[in-house]
Amino acid sequence: MKLVWLHGWSLSNTDPAMVAHPDAPAIFVFDKPFLEQTRMAFPRLQFMFEAALEALAERHHSRICLGIQAEEIIAFAKLHHCTTICYSLIPSPELRRTLDALEQAGLKLEVYPVEYLTSYTGQVKRFSAFWREVEHEVLRG
Amino acid sequence: MEFKQQFSSREEITTYLGQMFKGLYTGEPRAPALHGGRSASLAQLEAFKAKNYGRRNHTNAPVSRLSAYLRHGQLSMLEVAEYIRSHSQGRERDEFLKQLTWRDFFYLVLEQKGLKVLENLEEPKYPMRWVQPMPDDILEARTNLPCVDAWVSKLVDTGYLHNHERLWFAAYTVHFRQIHWQAGFAFFREHLLDGDIASNALSWQWVASTFSHKPYFMNKDNISKFSSNQWCAGCRAKCPFDKTYQTLERELFGADYGWSS
Numbered sequence: 001m002k003l004v005w006l007h008g009w010s011l012s013n014t015d016p017a018m019v020a021h022p023d024a025p026a027i028f029v030f031d032k033p034f035l036e037q038t039r040m041a042f043p044r045l046q047f048m049f050e051a052a053l054e055a056l057a058e059r060h061h062s063r064i065c066l067g068i069q070a071e072e073i074i075a076f077a078k079l080h081h082c083t084t085i086c087y088s089l090i091p092s093p094e095l096r097r098t099l100d101a102l103e104q105a106g107l108k109l110e111v112y113p114v115e116y117l118t119s120y121t122g123q124v125k126r127f128s129a130f131w132r133e134v135e136h137e138v139l140r141g
Numbered sequence: 142m143e144f145k146q147q148f149s150s151r152e153e154i155t156t157y158l159g160q161m162f163k164g165l166y167t168g169e170p171r172a173p174a175l176h177g178g179r180s181a182s183l184a185q186l187e188a189f190k191a192k193n194y195g196r197r198n199h200t201n202a203p204v205s206r207l208s209a210y211l212r213h214g215q216l217s218m219l220e221v222a223e224y225i226r227s228h229s230q231g232r233e234r235d236e237f238l239k240q241l242t243w244r245d246f247f248y249l250v251l252e253q254k255g256l257k258v259l260e261n262l263e264e265p266k267y268p269m270r271w272v273q274p275m276p277d278d279i280l281e282a283r284t285n286l287p288c289v290d291a292w293v294s295k296l297v298d299t300g301y302l303h304n305h306e307r308l309w310f311a312a313y314t315v316h317f318r319q320i321h322w323q324a325g326f327a328f329f330r331e332h333l334l335d336g337d338i339a340s341n342a343l344s345w346q347w348v349a350s351t352f353s354h355k356p357y358f359m360n361k362d363n364i365s366k367f368s369s370n371q372w373c374a375g376c377r378a379k380c381p382f383d384k385t386y387q388t389l390e391r392e393l394f395g396a397d398y399g400w401s402s
Binding site: 008009010012013014015020028032035036038039040041042043044045046047048049050051053054055056057062063064065066067082086090091092093094111114115116117118120123125126130134135138139141 | 142143144146148153155158159161162165166167168169170171172173174175176177178179181182209210212213214215217218219223226238239242243244245246248249250251253255256257262269297300327330331332333334336337338339341344353354
């Protein structure tokens with residue numbers, strides 16, 4: 001069984017992991033330790049909550065919660081007998097701690113790449129140089 | 142702690158979340174200026190016309206307001222690009238796509254640098270004396286500079302600032318007030334609906350000169366021109382920006398680097 005984990009970069013039912021598993025349980029967690037350490041104005045929280053509500057509205061089994069991100073995902077996975085966590089890969093290093101905890105708990109990770117606008121994979125430093133490399137691809141589509 | 146998922150109104154959501162998140166947010170519970178969700182994001186996309194996008198640097202020009210939806214994955218980069226390609230044309234189409242590509246660029250930098258984006262990526266290009274934290278007069282919009290106070294109020298009230306206003310505010314805090322860009326990054330992250338680690342931190346570093354060849358700064362003429370004189374008309378403040386670029390360069394950075402020539 002698979003579980004879809006929505007994170008702050010993937011709050012939509014069009015998220016690649018959601019699309020790949022339309023019948024899987026899905027969860028979004030507001031990470032309490034992060035919110036305790038980071039100043040966050042209330043409207044930002046409601047904006048994310050509204051997006052999560054709509055993203056999960058059609059799911060038979062879904063949960064939005066506040067807690068330690070990894071612990072909440074592990075608990076929801078156990079509840080639905082899920083052994084694989086599906087999520088969209090974004091480059092944020094802030095997710096690393098959660099991913100490590102999920103793996104340590106014995107859960108498998110199934111990663112869905114997020115689409116970039118360009119296929120460029122070289123080192124980047126200045127936008128002007130990057131733009132010269134990708135201009136044709138971006139404008140042509 | 143699990144949240145309920147059925148609500149009868151947006152006001153009910155605000156009240157409910159105010160209790161559930163108690164102690165974990167700043168300010169008062171109030172609904173965001175933009176409605177979160179895929180439906181709202183599509184409505185925003187369909188309402189946007191790239192026509193006149195060439196005037197995007199003017200604060201009263203039409204801009205897409207898609208950044209919060211892109212930030213939280215309610216729209217994908219590819220679908221926005223495809224929409225613009227098929228619904229607009231010419232230079233304005235190309236300019237929008239170029240601006241959209243900044244987001245790709247920032248994410249690639251984040252992928253390659255990781256949490257290092259939260260520290261100076263390069264040495265500052267001038268002898269900086271940055272301090273923290275952000276002073277109260279800025280946070281509370283009482284600098285007595287109408288433009289600066291308006292940017293802060295708009296940021297706090299709406300969770301949004303026009304890109305040019307973001308640059309001006311960043312230049313004011315980092316160069317004119319010598320506040321570390323990390324304090325500005327945290328302030329923006331607190332309030333911007335599109336606040337993220339990549340675009341936000343790297344844009345502040347771009348202004349500060351730790352992710353660019355030179356610091357970004359502006360003078361009064363620039364603010365007046367691109368704001369349609371919105372704040373300068375009738376302003377009686379002692380304006381720190383009312384100087385030539387050459388003068389500002391010497392005063393702010395301690396030498397004539399030739400950045401303004």
